[in-house]
Amino acid sequence: MDKKSPATGKCPIMHGGNTANGNSNMDWWPNNLNLDILHQHDRKTNPLGDDFNYAEAFKKLDLDAVKNDLKALMTQSQDWWPADWGHYGGLMIRMAWHSAGTYRIADGRGGAGTGNQRFAPINSWPDNANLDKARRLLWPIKKKYGNSLSWADLIILAGNMAYESMGFKTFGFAGGREDIWHPEKDTYWGSEKEWLAKSGSEGSRYSGERDLENPLAAVMMGLIYVNPEGVDGNPDPLKTAHDMRITFARMAMNDEETVALTAGGHTVGKCHGNGRAENLGPEPEAADVEEQGLGWNNHKTRGIGRDTVTSGIEGAWTTHPTQWDNGYFELLLNYDWELKKSPAGAWQWEPINIKEEHKPADVEDPSIRHNPIMTDADMALKMDPEYRKISERFYNDPAYFDDVFARAWFKLTHRDLGPKARYLGTDVPAEDLIWQDPVPAVSYTLNDAEITDIKNTILASGLSVAELVATAWDSARTFRGSDKRGGANGSRIRLAPQKDWEGNEPERLQKVLKVLEGIQAKLAKPVSMADLIVLAGTAAVEKAANDAGVNVTVPFAPGRGDATAEMTDVESFEVLEPLHDGFRNWVKKDYVVTPEEMLLDRTQLMGLTAPEMTALIGGMRVLGTNHGGTQHGIFTDRVGVLSNDFFVNLTDMNYRWEPTGKNTYNIVERNSGKTRWTATRVDLVFGSNSILRSYAEVYAQDDNRAKFVHDFINAWVKVMNADRFDLK
Numbered sequence: 001m002d003k004k005s006p007a008t009g010k011c012p013i014m015h016g017g018n019t020a021n022g023n024s025n026m027d028w029w030p031n032n033l034n035l036d037i038l039h040q041h042d043r044k045t046n047p048l049g050d051d052f053n054y055a056e057a058f059k060k061l062d063l064d065a066v067k068n069d070l071k072a073l074m075t076q077s078q079d080w081w082p083a084d085w086g087h088y089g090g091l092m093i094r095m096a097w098h099s100a101g102t103y104r105i106a107d108g109r110g111g112a113g114t115g116n117q118r119f120a121p122i123n124s125w126p127d128n129a130n131l132d133k134a135r136r137l138l139w140p141i142k143k144k145y146g147n148s149l150s151w152a153d154l155i156i157l158a159g160n161m162a163y164e165s166m167g168f169k170t171f172g173f174a175g176g177r178e179d180i181w182h183p184e185k186d187t188y189w190g191s192e193k194e195w196l197a198k199s200g201s202e203g204s205r206y207s208g209e210r211d212l213e214n215p216l217a218a219v220m221m222g223l224i225y226v227n228p229e230g231v232d233g234n235p236d237p238l239k240t241a242h243d244m245r246i247t248f249a250r251m252a253m254n255d256e257e258t259v260a261l262t263a264g265g266h267t268v269g270k271c272h273g274n275g276r277a278e279n280l281g282p283e284p285e286a287a288d289v290e291e292q293g294l295g296w297n298n299h300k301t302r303g304i305g306r307d308t309v310t311s312g313i314e315g316a317w318t319t320h321p322t323q324w325d326n327g328y329f330e331l332l333l334n335y336d337w338e339l340k341k342s343p344a345g346a347w348q349w350e351p352i353n354i355k356e357e358h359k360p361a362d363v364e365d366p367s368i369r370h371n372p373i374m375t376d377a378d379m380a381l382k383m384d385p386e387y388r389k390i391s392e393r394f395y396n397d398p399a400y401f402d403d404v405f406a407r408a409w410f411k412l413t414h415r416d417l418g419p420k421a422r423y424l425g426t427d428v429p430a431e432d433l434i435w436q437d438p439v440p441a442v443s444y445t446l447n448d449a450e451i452t453d454i455k456n457t458i459l460a461s462g463l464s465v466a467e468l469v470a471t472a473w474d475s476a477r478t479f480r481g482s483d484k485r486g487g488a489n490g491s492r493i494r495l496a497p498q499k500d501w502e503g504n505e506p507e508r509l510q511k512v513l514k515v516l517e518g519i520q521a522k523l524a525k526p527v528s529m530a531d532l533i534v535l536a537g538t539a540a541v542e543k544a545a546n547d548a549g550v551n552v553t554v555p556f557a558p559g560r561g562d563a564t565a566e567m568t569d570v571e572s573f574e575v576l577e578p579l580h581d582g583f584r585n586w587v588k589k590d591y592v593v594t595p596e597e598m599l600l601d602r603t604q605l606m607g608l609t610a611p612e613m614t615a616l617i618g619g620m621r622v623l624g625t626n627h628g629g630t631q632h633g634i635f636t637d638r639v640g641v642l643s644n645d646f647f648v649n650l651t652d653m654n655y656r657w658e659p660t661g662k663n664t665y666n667i668v669e670r671n672s673g674k675t676r677w678t679a680t681r682v683d684l685v686f687g688s689n690s691i692l693r694s695y696a697e698v699y700a701q702d703d704n705r706a707k708f709v710h711d712f713i714n715a716w717v718k719v720m721n722a723d724r725f726d727l728k
């Protein structure tokens, strides 16, 4: 227990609620499923309540007024945190970049989309030092515009306005980032036990020949990307270039974008290290209450203005750090640089024999001039042969540099917002960009009679319930709520690379697509394949429900478009490939996976709750959608009927479970010793985990047979429409 919470634990009389962490079930049984990741961000933690609709609120925002206020703020220096050279631009851009820069393509998590920079651990990462001040400077604007401008949007807009107020024309801005109210529970930031632990330390993210653990996209715990002083603090620009290439690629940035971003970022602002890091107080999350949420406060020496310590590196990159210009490449490429130590003791590169007029001024006194600096990452842009070529091109063609940087900055700050359908506001660029995974709009509508007709045609086509459900499921399951990519819209399951993924059972997929294409060709209206694939699954679910004696119409909303190969960045889709799927009871060949991953990761990314996950599993099993037709996990004699048999048989003590392999079991009748069905470990989790068993029991009850069918259908519709932002 720490000294700041005297009221809990030790007192012999007072024993209140369990207000501190430390004795949770996860501490006693760390290998248990962490179902908590499915129950975050619920209404109980949201002060704006259920009825609040951010998109509606944002529409009322006067975006031009906010932009003007932000531009004015940039040059209104506050005594409590003075602006360098009277301009907050550098600080605001670093805040925006660090909010977006946590994004990684492997799982789509991180990024600027949620305002998570306000919460631990990110608010207290060493790399985010003093960004608490940047957010606090924005508070008057946040307060003024209130609920119609989220912190997440404000942070990115502040970065854009910082650039605009320094003379750079940005590519555009889209709102639509809804704030969260507590930190994410599902995002894995690494296993190290210490901030900035070097590679090879306990829990290191590195193995082999500097192989960075997936999905991580930063080299150290508490950094956004690479170590500015060099790999593990040892300057060597070529080694740093290697780390940059990998970490930037992990957020889908190529070499050209990497050079543009780093150079464009460091064209303005400065590094702060003119003092002793030991004088800084604790980070925000550990600071005392009187610090009021701020951290890294220096109560020993001056510690602001020219005496600020942030990274420990000291100095600006360019001669005019509050102006957008070509000064970064001018100094980087035209001078030789040598290693020096900053006043705070950090490694930095300084120019040899620099002309006096090329030196940037002191942040407080224009009559004093200092050496510019480069971090090891900046030096990588000069020393790495590929980066160097790009740097020279940018130096020689500033207009080209401006264009590449504008696009890369827009991509950096908007990529995790998802498809264009989610963009809000008047500054959205008209141009479609390939990383937005564009999907063309459709112009037809379908009435109920037309939908029923198509469903009947599909059901009469000879395809089985399992084939139809599996195809619709596979087309929708790629959706991930993290960066809103994937999903059934666009019917990219017809295209490379998805059509060839092992998890999509290419043979079965082609068979189903061919039949559906035949049906499509005969329809009076130009119905998209994306709609037909979902409608086919929907028709099959409806039939299965009716066969179980529950008469329902499964809701279906047409309107999905078909993307083309030209609209699809094949490489960027590779990260969406499922390697396992608990619902389809399948693991890619040679892939090792725990039941936790099989169930929870995809469930969380698809935005489902634990009860929804349970209902879906129960349905997928009896509908016979197990991968490749394997019978594992189908504990019913009525395959294709949406019964609750999975739960009834799972909870029936007349059966016992006999291991037959590492993750496979026979379901044996206790009395006769006869094997009735086969199961996998994922199936058994629903009977063994105490929480999931409590849900399985609900669905096994006789009085809940119809409830099960309805719950399955609700969850199914949610998955099928997860990417329909046009409906939301």
Ligand code: HEM
Binding pocket: 089, 090, 091, 092, 093, 094, 097, 225, 226, 227, 228, 244, 261, 262, 264, 265, 266, 268, 269, 270, 271, 272, 273, 309, 310, 311, 312, 313, 375, 377
């Ligand atoms: C290779 C990756 C990068 C590294 C290692 C790096 C490192 C650093 C360091 C050490 C600082 C000094 C922080 C301080 O002491 O105040 C800094 C500041 C800054 N960085 Fe980066 N950076 C990188 C990429 C970027 C990118 C991609 C951008 C934006 C597009 C950017 C924008 C900035 C800005 C504007 C500042 C100035 C902050 C201020 O004036 O207060 N950086 N960076």
